[in-house]
Amino acid sequence: MTLRAAADGSTLRAEFDATSWAAWTLALFTVAAHGLMFAGGSLGPWLLPAAGAGAALLRRPQPPTIGLLASGICLAAAAMIAYGAVATTDRIWDGFTTWTANARRLALDGTLRHPWFVDRDVYVSARGYPLLQPALLAQTMQWLGERGGRLLFVGIWAAMVAGLARGLQQSGLAPRLRDGAVVGLALVPAFVEGGEGGADSGYADLLVAAVLLQAAVAVAGNRALAAAL
Numbered sequence: 001m002t003l004r005a006a007a008d009g010s011t012l013r014a015e016f017d018a019t020s021w022a023a024w025t026l027a028l029f030t031v032a033a034h035g036l037m038f039a040g041g042s043l044g045p046w047l048l049p050a051a052g053a054g055a056a057l058l059r060r061p062q063p064p065t066i067g068l069l070a071s072g073i074c075l076a077a078a079a080m081i082a083y084g085a086v087a088t089t090d091r092i093w094d095g096f097t098t099w100t101a102n103a104r105r106l107a108l109d110g111t112l113r114h115p116w117f118v119d120r121d122v123y124v125s126a127r128g129y130p131l132l133q134p135a136l137l138a139q140t141m142q143w144l145g146e147r148g149g150r151l152l153f154v155g156i157w158a159a160m161v162a163g164l165a166r167g168l169q170q171s172g173l174a175p176r177l178r179d180g181a182v183v184g185l186a187l188v189p190a191f192v193e194g195g196e197g198g199a200d201s202g203y204a205d206l207l208v209a210a211v212l213l214q215a216a217v218a219v220a221g222n223r224a225l226a227a228a229l
Contacts, residue, residue, distance in 0.1 A: 084200035095202025167217030
């Protein structure tokens with residue numbers, strides 16, 4: 001029993017170490033933000049930094065290793081997305097009518113008490129949309145303003161790309177193949193072209209893709225904790 005407990009402890013420690021800082025940050029923020037919203041509390045601008053700090057206690061931020069050429073391509077793609085995100089506000093329907101509209105109201109006082117959320121006489125085109133992305137965007141808007149806050153999308157995109165790089169690195173895949181896969185993900189046209197559902201569009205497609213990729217990498221690596229997060 002002692003040996004089994006030790007083995008279980010080492011396995012759990014390995015799970016903690018293998019789970020990325022970004023995944024821990026998102027998980028902690030999700031639990032705290034939804035708990036506060038459910039209890040009628042306020043999502044102050046401190047919440048996302050606090051989640052990041054808490055995640056750093058569990059897993060120190062550690063960028064994956066990729067080649068110089070792959071790094072340059074990823075940086076160029078990130079710059080394209082950053083420019084598209086801050087050059088204008090949302091340009092496509094769901095972005096400005098729902099996702100960012102929810103974030104704007106949440107950024108006012110961090111609560112769901114605004115008539116936009118509670119008054120059925122206020123027209124909302126998609127009242128049932130989830131609030132995780134708007135809550136994240138409201139946080140960065142409170143720190144950087146409406147346009148600067150949209151750099152959140154660059155962070156989500158970077159977490160997605162780094163998640164694949166880290167997973168392939170842990171799997172022992174040859175560096176050339178790993179770099180090719182990472183560049184392929186970084187240049188997926190749907191995200192970098194700036195159209196409907198693009199990384200800078202304000203849609204939630206990017207966040208969903210990032211979370212699903214983290215889950216897929218965790219399942220492939222047989223890491224139950226990371227998959228659950």
